[in-house]
Amino acid sequence: MGDPAFPIRVRGLRTAFGSHVIHDGLDLEVRKGEIIGVVGGSGTGKSVLMRAIIGLQVPDAGEVEVLGQSITDAVDDDDIDIRSRWGVLFQGGALFSTLTVAENVEVPLREFYPEITDELRHEIARYKVLLSGLPAEATAKFPSELSGGMKKRAGLARALALDPELLFLDEPTAGLDPIGAAAFDQLILQLQQTLDLTVFLITHDLDTLYEICDRVAVLADRKVIAVGTIPELLATDHPWIQEYFNGPRGRAAQDAKARHAQAGNRLAVAQEDEA
């Protein structure tokens, strides 16, 4: 059985589509209670890695273990009985289009805990929707009536429906306006701290990485070339990592973080002075 300190363990993963090899000998360990950011250029297989971890994609070789259970050894879908312990937010939200937002949240509840009364289930759906930062009126809306950002929040509410230990987020802030994206970052951080989640987060958003990620895993050359905090990654001399974090956008995000921290310090100092 797996080590409870590492809810996700990937060893020697190899995935290929035909002759096109995506991952080859990929290793990754995610620690309990951390937010791990997964970055990499387009087409390096970030989403494929997530799909392999949650059992949607059968790898050609290697081992994937989630919450102590092997995903790769599962013969059929029923063998994976930890689905109630993870939540997944897909890129576009992947809401069920014929159900309202609240009903979307209720789907996993209904599926795993049929004994929950209708009343309690409605209440759970309602507060999950509110926790995800949507207004109460949104509960009775259909996905087609929501904006892109609201769909993501609704998708997050559904991912959180069962109070999972593990949360998979595929580009949660892509396509959001900067204010919305920053709010979403804070929301994830807040939820992670309150609910004690382990978050596997795929992102292209440098601000997200700086703001909320404890560690960052870099995907390149068909494997995870480095895992660590951003300062640790900056210390490596891999050209892609350097270009990624020290490119114009990386610099801007770094500066933003520094300003943010400074402002926070000033505030703290001012408060101390007042006291």
Place this chain on the structure above:
Amino acid sequence: MGDATRYIACDALVGPANFPHEAGTMRALTQFQITPAPDGGGATLAFSGPMTVASVGHVDAQLRHIDDTVAVIDVSGVAVMDTVGAWTVWRLSRDHGASITGCGDSAQKLIDAISRADANAHSVRPERLPLLQRVPDKVGEVMIDLGHGIVQVIGFLGQVVLSAGTLIRHPSRFRGKALVHQMELVGVNALAIIALMSFLVGIVIAQQGSVQLRQFGAEIYTVNLVGRLTLRELGVLMTAIMVAGRSGSAFAAQIGTMKLTEEVDAMRTIGVSPMEALVVPRILATMLMLPLLGFYSSFLGIVGGAFISSLALGIPFFTFLSRIQEVVPLHDVWVGLAKAPVFGLIVALSGCYQGMQVKNNAEEVGARTTAAVVIAIFMVIVLDAFFAVFFTEIGWG
């Protein structure tokens, strides 16, 4: 000794909110106990065991029907709590005006977060009218939709004609490749299934017809029956129904999905008219292919008839075919062929129109596809009846 201990252990586990026989295999459940206050004030509600999504559901109904007024909720015995447990505790404290004691740090954090997310009851589905109002409401809606639908279909046909007009004025914008591709999908790919169907229907008509005609000693008229029926009516009618099922539905589903994924909107913004790029090639391809398929179907129906006649009636195969030439007037062929493009128009128009009407969700793609096929088949049969009367009246009986 062993037996006695086990007995005691089991006995200790028996309780109202506890299922000892399941304890080993099933998940642990939330338990609670109400202690009335000695001075007659509010009671104390003490929770123990886990309070999670997996365990609260079993006691929720009981918690909702607590008769005593609860003044204090004690959660010090709770092993683990998640948001569902926090919600339950918070809801009880809200409803009873009770205070919460015994919270650990994390439980307190959860309850605080939940309390911020509380809102007045909003229903999970849009409001529904009571039945008595809903029925006339729905009927009215359907009637209005029907009225609008007829106007819209005529409008859609007008747009198609306009686009066709534009394409005639600017032939370079005509999408020949799309047309050929659609002709392949509608026509060539349907050859096998239409052949099989027509051949079998031909066999059935000849066989059943001959049984009836034999009673009058008029078996030889089986040739007339098969020849005139397939060329005049059945060939084209069956083909139209088959194409409606194969291609009309495909048009609706394909265009409908493209509407959902905003491909149609993307086309418009690039300056490509969806009418010219999607609708006109499909309608034109269907109108061109249906006469050909209809004639092909009639031909195979006759071959089917000839085949069974040579086997069962003793009419040689080629004699049957040459008799066809003598007994079927040429205008029967024209009647069949004249109807075909009209049926093709109806089938393709219905498919494209319904596809273009899709919005909102995946369910609508299904509904619209069904509507496309049902309406197309219905309209084809209605029009066929009109044609039958019309052609007989003008002397092509």
